[in-house]
Amino acid sequence: MGLQDSILPADDPSAIHLVVLTGMSGGGKTIALRALEDLEFYCVDNLPSALLSELVDAATRDNHRRRIAVGVDVRNRDEDFQHMPKVLSTLAATVHVHLIFLDCNDAVLIKRYSETRRRHPLAMRNLSLADAIAEERRLLRPLMAIAERVIDSSDLNVHQLRRLIATGYAQTTSGLTLMFQSFAFRRGLPLDSDFVFDARCLPNPHWEPTLRPLSGKDGPVRDFLDQQPMVGEYLADTTRWLDAWLPRFEADDRSYVTLSIGCTGGRHRSVYLVEKLAAHYRPSRESVLTFHRELE
Structure with a gap:
């Protein structure tokens, strides 16, 4: 070439x-x-x-x-x-x-x-x-x-x-590239999103004084959210939806899909969910990207 x-x-x-x-x-x-x-x-x-x-x-x-x-x-x-x-x-x-x-x-x-x-x-x-x-x-x-x-x-x-x-x-790369990105609703929706998920209904680590300065990448925040049954349900439902529909996008020759997850401040719940979803799909897909808008 x-x-x-x-x-x-x-x-x-x-x-x-x-x-x-x-x-x-x-x-x-x-x-x-x-x-x-x-x-x-x-x-x-x-x-x-x-x-x-x-x-x-x-x-x-x-x-x-x-x-x-x-x-x-x-x-x-x-x-x-x-x-x-x-x-x-x-x-x-x-x-x-x-x-x-x-x-x-x-x-x-x-x-x-x-x-x-x-x-x-x-x-x-x-x-x-x-x-x-x-x-x-x-x-x-x-x-x-x-x-x-x-x-x-x-x-x-x-x-x-x-x-x-x-x-x-x-x-x-081969196959569909997945971009998972976190954001804060108070700063507006990411304009490049194909799908937007709202995580504001989940328990918020922001209200825990020791967790507030941290992000969803940090161990104490992950441990807190891991222990919340509602968070596990949210992840399971989102994963089931993606498992059902991503193959259909690939069959339609889509090469790139951006899934955005938002919470109030874009630092805790949305970051945690993005990292969890990316970790879930990386073993089975060649190209899985993450981007945390409010942490960059």
Whole structure:
């Protein structure tokens, strides 16, 4: 598969996919890399181009890993960007290479840096933020020109970008990809939901002073909810429903389903249920993702 080919599932289940994420600093590369990590890609950030071939060889030895994602940005040396097209071209002869460029307009980048108070990677060159962004565009232009896909994140929030990446590259896995996400009703429904479940009827750990600062990932909260019969009924009913209907979505060629579970604050009950459901389905499904909106 060449660098310009579309993102399609490989006919050969042993095919190797290499996703190279690059683009503007502040454009969402870290978010995209985490989304791929949720898809069980082996992820490495800020890898020099000279080491790409060695990484692929090491990761795929004995067919150990078939999906690899690498982040490349301006923290690398300038010459890395000159060598990258040749390195990717060589790798494309043996693996499926996907070069993704995350772009963002300058005004939004400046706003994001202002809000986070982070320093641009090129700030050490004594450049203003606007000049650093312009220099970064110049350095990355050769990679943008050969990118399989350019994603403009200017108008995307964190959740939209994660879903965009996950839905695009879930296709490199087999079967239906499940996304379980938790949220707080008081902050509104996740717009990317296929199904929404309401957990506000369940006993709330928030009212236990020792549990309030914790989340549904923490042992004391899990123990508390494990002991509630109503929570067990809720999980059993939800699992039965999914077991009955997920095969029908797969038969309809659906590749991605997002199931959102909400509670009042999005920290305890919904997080617990998402983790429980994900743990239940991971042994039988290749791609099961979790996302906790209020914990991110």
